[in-house]
Amino acid sequence: MILGAVTFSVFRGVPDQDGDPFGKMVDYTIELDEGMVVLDAIHSIQAEFAPDLACRWNCKAGKCGSCSAEVNGKSRLMCMTRMDEILEETPEGGAVVIKPMQTFPLVRDLVTDTSWAYKTDRRISPLSGPEDTDWVFSQQEADRVQEFRSCIECMLCVNTCHVMREHQKFDEFAGPRFFVRLASLEMHPLDEKSRIPEIKDDFGIGYCNITKCCTEVCPAGINITDNAIIPLKERVVTEFYDPIAMIGKKLGLRS
Amino acid sequence: MYHQFKELAAVDITKEAMEVGPTAHYVMGGVKVNFDTQETCIEGLFAAGEAATGLHGANRLGGNSLSDLIVFGKIAGEHAASSAKEIEQFKEIPESEIKEIIKDTLAPLSRDEGENPAAVVSDLRKMMQDKVGIIRTKSLLEEALTDLDNLEDRSRVVFGGSGKTYNPGWHQSLEIGAMIDVSRMCTLAALRREESRGGHTREDFPVPDHSHWGKVNSVISMNDVGEMEIGFVTYPPIPSDLKELLDSEDLQEEE
Ligand SMILES: Cc1cc2nc3c(=O)[nH]c(=O)nc-3n(C[C@H](O)[C@H](O)[C@H](O)COP(=O)(O)OP(=O)(O)OC[C@H]3O[C@@H](n4cnc5c(N)ncnc54)[C@H](O)[C@@H]3O)c2cc1C
Ligand code: SF4
Ligand code: SF4
Ligand code: FES
Numbered sequence: 059m060i061l062g063a064v065t066f067s068v069f070r071g072v073p074d075q076d077g078d079p080f081g082k083m084v085d086y087t088i089e090l091d092e093g094m095v096v097l098d099a100i101h102s103i104q105a106e107f108a109p110d111l112a113c114r115w116n117c118k119a120g121k122c123g124s125c126s127a128e129v130n131g132k133s134r135l136m137c138m139t140r141m142d143e144i145l146e147e148t149p150e151g152g153a154v155v156i157k158p159m160q161t162f163p164l165v166r167d168l169v170t171d172t173s174w175a176y177k178t179d180r181r182i183s184p185l186s187g188p189e190d191t192d193w194v195f196s197q198q199e200a201d202r203v204q205e206f207r208s209c210i211e212c213m214l215c216v217n218t219c220h221v222m223r224e225h226q227k228f229d230e231f232a233g234p235r236f237f238v239r240l241a242s243l244e245m246h247p248l249d250e251k252s253r254i255p256e257i258k259d260d261f262g263i264g265y266c267n268i269t270k271c272c273t274e275v276c277p278a279g280i281n282i283t284d285n286a287i288i289p290l291k292e293r294v295v296t297e298f299y300d301p302i303a304m305i306g307k308k309l310g311l312r313s
Numbered sequence: 314m315y316h317q318f319k320e321l322a323a324v325d326i327t328k329e330a331m332e333v334g335p336t337a338h339y340v341m342g343g344v345k346v347n348f349d350t351q352e353t354c355i356e357g358l359f360a361a362g363e364a365a366t367g368l369h370g371a372n373r374l375g376g377n378s379l380s381d382l383i384v385f386g387k388i389a390g391e392h393a394a395s396s397a398k399e400i401e402q403f404k405e406i407p408e409s410e411i412k413e414i415i416k417d418t419l420a421p422l423s424r425d426e427g428e429n430p431a432a433v434v435s436d437l438r439k440m441m442q443d444k445v446g447i448i449r450t451k452s453l454l455e456e457a458l459t460d461l462d463n464l465e466d467r468s469r470v471v472f473g474g475s476g477k478t479y480n481p482g483w484h485q486s487l488e489i490g491a492m493i494d495v496s497r498m499c500t501l502a503a504l505r506r507e508e509s510r511g512g513h514t515r516e517d518f519p520v521p522d523h524s525h526w527g528k529v530n531s532v533i534s535m536n537d538v539g540e541m542e543i544g545f546v547t548y549p550p551i552p553s554d555l556k557e558l559l560d561s562e563d564l565q566e567e568e
Contacts (some may be wrong), residue, residue, distance in 0.1 A: 072478065093322060105431035109482025110474025119317060138320055166479045 061090035061141065066099060067153035068111065072166050079164040084108075085153060090141055096129055096156070097136040100168070112167035120277055123212035127168050128157045133214040133275040159217040172213050174228055178236050181260065187248040199247035205285060206242035208278045211235065215272035215282055221265045232261035234272035234282045241286035244293065258294045263287065335447055339373050340495070341512055342366050342502070345532060350396075351389035357396060361389035371511025421486035427472030430485040437464050437492060445500050450516045454504040461497050468493060494541075501543050502531040527566035 064087065071081015086103045097115055104111050113136075115125040120138040127136050130147060136156075148154050162170035187193060215234035221227050232240065240257055243249055257263050270283045280286070318324045324331055343366040344353050351359045362382035369377065421430075444457040468489040473482030508522035509515050521527060529545040536542040551559070551567060 072476075095321065101431075104481060105429060105435065108474065109429050109431060109472070109485065110476055110480045112479040112481060114479075120320070140321065166476070169479050 061092065061094070061145065063087050064090050064099070064141070064145065065153040066103065067155045068100075068103065068168070069157045070108075070111065070167050071164065073164050077163055079158075081167075083155070094141045095137055096127075096134075096139045096141060096144060096154075097125055099141060099154075100136060100156070112165065112169045114169045121210060123210035126159055126212045126214050126217065128155075128159060128217075130155050133159065133218050135212060135214070135277045138277055159213065161217040161219075161223045162213070175211065175213060175216075175235065178232055179239070182232075182236065182239060182243070183251055183253055183256075185243055185246060185249055186251045187246070188250075193248050195247040202247075203242045203245050205280055206238050206245075209235065209238050209280060210278055212277060214275045214277065218271045218275050219266075220269065220271070225265075227262065227265055230262040231265045232257075232263075234266075234287065236261065237263065237266075237290055238280060238282055238286045241290055244290065254290075254293050254297045257290055258298060263291055263294060266291070339363065339378065341369055341371065341373055342498075342531075346389075349388075350392040351385055352392060352396070357393075357400075359389040359393045361385040365389075371513060418487065421471060421473040421483055422475065422477070422480075424470070424472045427470045428467060430468075430471040430473050430482055430489060433464060433467050433471055433489055434485060434492065436467075437489070437496065440464070441496050441499075445496070445503060448514050448516050449503050451504065454500055457500045458497070458504070461493055461500065465490075465493050497541060498533045501533065501541065505531065505543055521565075523565040 066086050066088070067083045068086060069079075069081060070084045071079055074080035086107050088099060088102045088106060090099065095118075097113075097118060100111065100113050104113070113125070113127075115137060116122040117124070118137045120135055123135070125136040126133065128134075129136065129139055129144060144154055156168065158164060158168045159170045159172075162172050162174070165171050213235060216222050219234055221231050222233055237257075240253055240261065243251075244253060244257075266283075266287055268283055268288065273280070273282045273284070276282055315326055318326045318331055322331075340363055343364050344360040346353055346360050346365045346367060348367055351361050351365065353360055362385065363378060365385065368381050368385070421427075440457065440460050444453040444460070468486075471486045471489065473484075473486035474480060477483070503513060503515075506513060506526055507515065507518045508526040509519050510521050510526065528547050530548060532544050532546055534542055534544070551564075556564065556567070
């Protein structure tokens with residue numbers, strides 16, 4: 059089955075002298091085949107019209123987290139977004155709109171600079187468990203952090219979060235992706251370190267007002283807000299604001 | 314796999330049939346290295362992982378690639394580091410050679426027009442699938458060598474678009490040469506190896522020839538006039554302590 063000719067309106071541009079995106083939307087019309095995803099359409103555009111259209115991708119299987127973009131205004135992985143679904147939501151005769159992630163600095167066309175993620179990752183204390191690496195814990199304990207391990211670091215959640223997108227709190231706020239990482243460390247059955255003070259002060263968890271926009275776009279289906287952020291917020295409250303815990307602490311009953 | 318079929322094709326593979334097809338999955342064979350150090354015949358150049366050779370024979374045992382690259386990557390890294398430390402003075406690189414490399418690298422950008430590199434890559438892939446694919450014959454392999462000459466001519470005048478920043482068309486233009494080299498090596502070795510073994514199946518020579526081909530490896534190198542040349546080397550007998558671990562079926566080449 060041929061789906062017919064479809065027009066794509068794709069952002070083409072580079073940063074200007076101030077680093078702000080400078081460019082325009084360019085229309086390309088291509089023939090779609092059955093089973094195509096958005097990334098296939100981009101590859102067709104490159105092969106037919108624009109070999110220099112910049113687009114980052116790697117696995118075409120939703121595993122590497124490289125092909126993040128905004129398709130019809132929504133943050134998605136281009137390789138896991140089916141064209142038949144996109145056409146259903148695109149107005150009749152209208153173009154499919156593809157833009158780079160708007161929260162990160164532009165490199166070119168659909169490619170953005172997400173190096174902030176590497177820097178933020180380095181600020182987090184790694185797992186610190188018993189010296190002897192023959193670690194044993196129950197399946198139930200493993201299940202608890204398993205969900206967080208499925209993060210593919212696509213940064214779609216960070217792209218969507220208003221704390222980043224509207225308020226650019228890149229220095230004060232770790233963003234949903236890193237609360238997922240922090241939760242995986244804090245809830246690890248054998249981890250011996252507490253990162254709660256940093257989560258409150260350096261990673262600014264207080265900025266999150268639980269809008270759940272991050273959870274909505276996560277391609278790995280991680281329940282970011284409910285399972286990672288809220289439990290971390292609760293730990294911060296217990297540690298710093300719970301009167302009984304504070305008395306316990308003063309009396310030396312809790313560390 | 315369940316997840317991918319479900320998301321991308323709306324097929325529940327636990328209930329419905331799924332389509333299965335062959336694909337290039339791994340390159341068996343690679344740059345010849347010294348098995349103690351992973352150094353190639355070019356002093357100071359090391360290789361490991363899928364790019365190198367030595368571990369897997371005519372077929373790779375599933376799942377053994379990751380262990381390969383971890384073990385031999387470590388060995389390569391250690392020897393590369395210690396050999397780099399011993400260098401007191403780097404060899405002088407002639408200015409003319411540097412200029413030539415820069416010129417070749419920029420050539421696809423300096424043209425105003427030419428074929429889209431994607432078209433050449435697509436034709437190369439299709440040709441290799443059709444003629445050097447799963448079931449091989451002498452006549453198709455010979456045709457493939459001629460086709461590779463034509464593809465090489467086309468690859469020299471491709472136009473990858475403009476701009477040095479994240480330009481996939483430029484990168485593709487620069488890669489085609491290497492893709493054609495590897496394709497030619499595969500074809501040449503497949504043509505000369507008149508038997509079937511592991512991943513190599515010749516319709517005109519359908520059975521393994523343990524007495525001759527079982528004892529030789531193909532080695533391809535560049536001759537004095539810059540052409541690809543194939544030679545054959547024998548390898549030492551398997552040490553007796555390893556022999557004891559193998560089944561008689563695995564020792565047919567040794568007889
Ligand atoms: C679909 C699939 C499934 C697989 N499943 C398994 C499995 O289950 N188990 C298993 O053991 N193996 C598996 N393999 C094989 C295994 O994944 C690969 O053999 C292995 O990842 C190769 O690793 P490598 O580091 O040697 O090379 P690569 O991972 O290919 O790394 C090469 C690197 O070099 C970079 N590069 C290329 N050109 C340049 C250049 N000019 N300059 C600088 N950098 C460059 C590339 O970007 C890349 O990062 C699978 C392979 C495929 C394709
Ligand atoms: S729930 Fe919190 S982290 Fe997620 S998008 Fe909303 S404010 Fe950002
Ligand atoms: S949490 Fe989800 S959306 Fe965020 S980076 Fe990981 S996979 Fe992507
Ligand atoms: S290309 Fe890897 S996630 Fe899309």
